[in-house]
Amino acid sequence: MRGPELSPRLKMVGELVPAGARLADVGTDHAYLPAALILEGKIPWAIAADLRQGPLDRARATVREYGLTGKVAFRLCDGLSGIRPDEVDAVAVAGMGGETIAAILSAAPWTRERDLPLILQPMSSFPDLREWLQKNGFSIQEEGLAREGDTIYTAMLVRAGEMSPLTPAELWAGKNTADPLRGDWLDRWLARVRRAIDGMSRARGEGTSARKRELEEVVDGLADMKKEWEQWQK
Ligand SMILES: C[S@@+](CC[C@H](N)C(=O)[O-])C[C@H]1O[C@@H](n2cnc3c(N)ncnc32)[C@H](O)[C@@H]1O
Structure with missing residues (x-):
């Protein structure tokens, strides 16, 4: 079965998810990301987590619609608070403010201790998030860009580790790449x-x-x- 059509923004997030990973999608809303990645065979299983009941109900509806029952677990929780470190191999946090993303990682120190791939897609507070990552022992390994209409979005692959200090301009716009956007x-x-x-x-x-x-x-x-x-x- 074909999965849900991902927007360019979510497609970019999906491309940064390592193949074969059990994925926690934090703030999943419709669970489009895990559903699409499981149906394309990139990942075997996922946890769809959200702070609110309404988005989690939408996630359950997507999973039923695409016949993925048993391949996605659901958690009603703040950030990663309802997810055990041994359950997942990668974490995605997409479509949230940079400060919320930093707060979610800060409340789950195991994301750094376990050296887990983190796929972060902030919508705001970019310098604050990059600065927080830099000060808290994370390294931005890759950043992507995607255009939807007039808006350009960024997503980053982050892991535990040292990174060379970012300049003030890099805190705002990320490190330079040859990306056409x-x-x-x-x-x-x-x-x-x-x-x-x-x-x-x-x-x-x-x-x-x-x-x-x-x-x-x-x-x-x-x-x-x-x-x-x-x-x-x-
Ligand atoms: C704009 S949606 C993004 C949905 C999807 N991740 C995407 O990128 O298209 C943000 C979702 O994050 C959830 N959310 C906000 N703060 C959260 C938190 N601290 N923990 C878990 N989910 C949260 C909201 O309930 C909402 O469903």
């Missing part, structure tokens, strides 16, 4: 950070000017990354 992604961050600086230029105060200097450093770094990316395109 990378140029657009950097342009968006440049525009966003420049708008924030413009807003600060109209405000006053010592705290504001320190923050403004930090953001100017981010803009310089993003502009350098854009030049580097353009060189790669030639």
